[in-house]
Amino acid sequence: MKLDRTGFQRLFVALLMLPLLLTTMHQGEAKAVEQGTTAPQSTQLTDIVIAGQPLNNKTKSLLIDGKLMVPLKPLAEAVGASYHWDAKKKQVTLQKWAEPLVLKERLRKNKQQLTFEVVGKDVYVPLRDVSLELGYTLEKTNTQIQIQPPIHGKLKEQIYEGDLVAAREALIHLERRSVHPYIEAHRPNTELLSSVYMFPQGEALRYFTVNGDVLSLVEVKDGFPIVTYQGYVGAPFDKTFTMEYDPLELFLANKAKDQWGTYPKLNKPLIYEYTTGWGDSSTTFYGRVTIDKKEELLGTTGDPVSGLRADAKQIMKTIKLPWESRTDAQQAMG
Template sequence: MSERRLMMKLDRTGLQRMFVALFMLSLLLTTMHQGVAKAAELGATAPQSTQLTDIVINGQSLSSKAKLLLIDGKLMVPLKPFAEAVGATYHWDANKKQVTLQKWAEPLVLMERSRNKQQQLTFKVVGKEVYIPLRDVSFELGYTLEKINTQVQIQPQIYGKIKEQIYEGDLATAREALIRLGRRSVHPYIEAHYPNTELLSSVYMFPQGEALRYFTVNGDVLSLVEVKDGFPVVTYQGYVGAPFDKTFTMEYDPLERFLKNKAKNQWGTYPKINKPLIYEFTTGWGDSSTTFYGRITVQNKEELLGTTGDPITGLPADTKQIMKTFKLPWESRTDVQQAME
């Protein structure tokens, strides 16, 4: 075979291999395109089953009722079983393409993914199911997540040791534990106004014998915090003073306005007080602050039981005990101490 004929044969062989390679590449791209199109029809980008064996919400397994998916790198769960597990109502608006979850005063809204709003809560429609991001939605509702091996536990704020303290502890232990959670309470956030000063002020009032609810004043807003569904939830709020401006004055008594039901812009139901309130009221500047301990009777009369300040000297024994425990010497717990589940 001449050199020229050999070269022509080699060229034909190379062209055939190139043609086969191009055909296979075209077939692969077509298959990939069809797969992406199919995923788009389902409203998801390559959903995958997870390796997690269980998701537990408030001690109840979610995995046995719902299929879990990984979508866009996030663990997603079906809307309905999740909402039922956390005790929330839900609404899927197909026209507006948004999901609404309602557990607290403010609804939680999830929108379809947008390039302009990367931080918003989103959802995915897979087949006929609406999927929501487990971690993001749980955090927004106030729950904590803990991964243990292949299990994810979703708990309310009051669980574990602090749950034991609040539900089973004595008055002093339970009240202290609940106050620590107070700033993370769930409420509609009536805007509080604060004086333009370094004056410190805090008010806590517990019904006599109780540890599962208390009143507190923050700025010019008074709130009632109650333990509900494993959370410290604000169930009542109202303005008990005129908004502060640059000149700070104390020309009003916030407790008097509340007790006479003269709070403004009230939210929730005004609570009926049929027992004395034990209070701790701190005011002052830095190290010069003073704390007052006392009781407000059912006739709305104030009984000052003791005062601490700087320096603390010559205090009666009863005042020292109240100071240490935020509990009257003769007071015992009378509210329901729920059994641990």
């Protein structure tokens, strides 16, 4: 049999080059490990759907250090955030809420920080980290990554269409967001615990709450509970704490200090739940504030420290009047 010397020479050269090639690859891997980076890998694992809309199908996602990264621009546009890439400072800023989200250049000493990657001409950001920081939820299936606002699915049905009790309870337990810096609340130097929630009669998609001496209006918008109004409704607490002030008085008279947002004039009563006390010795008051700004106490639960008699027929165990039914929650206050 005649030996194909040309083919044999090529095979021989390839075998000689193999150790050199492996050495080069190992050196590259070692350098990547030393720098704490790995080469980006293109991935088509799943489709990315944000608030029901697929992310631009031209968007190419990458796997970098085990994280799914997507280009900054289409992600920011999909979640309704503005963005800025500062090449000089080597940082990316996303702005959707009052507090900006800042991603900085990767540092080996801080593996928990939010980072970005520049691949070619595009800036890539971690899909999961950015979405969660902005308040979204992530659900992964075999074919999709669903990125949703906190109010979606069954919770959305409950809050938008459920009965008043379930809808109100679900809404007040969600984390609130704001596009305006929060007013700093002043708190008394005491162990007294208190909470105030007030819903317009028949509604469940917005409520007022008092935190210290700050009153806020929270409304459901685009799947988020968003603070749309704030103002000081009491003198700042200092050395002396007093229960004499009425947190609604200045608000109802539109005399709250340092207001931001649009003052919501009321055209319907407010249903309130007000809890105050120390630990187990607390009392919850239920009632309403009428359109003409009169307060009607309808019942109490807990320890009646105020001396009010707890009448079982008057007590409301939920933030709902016995005769109250749900109306068009998006009817305007005006």
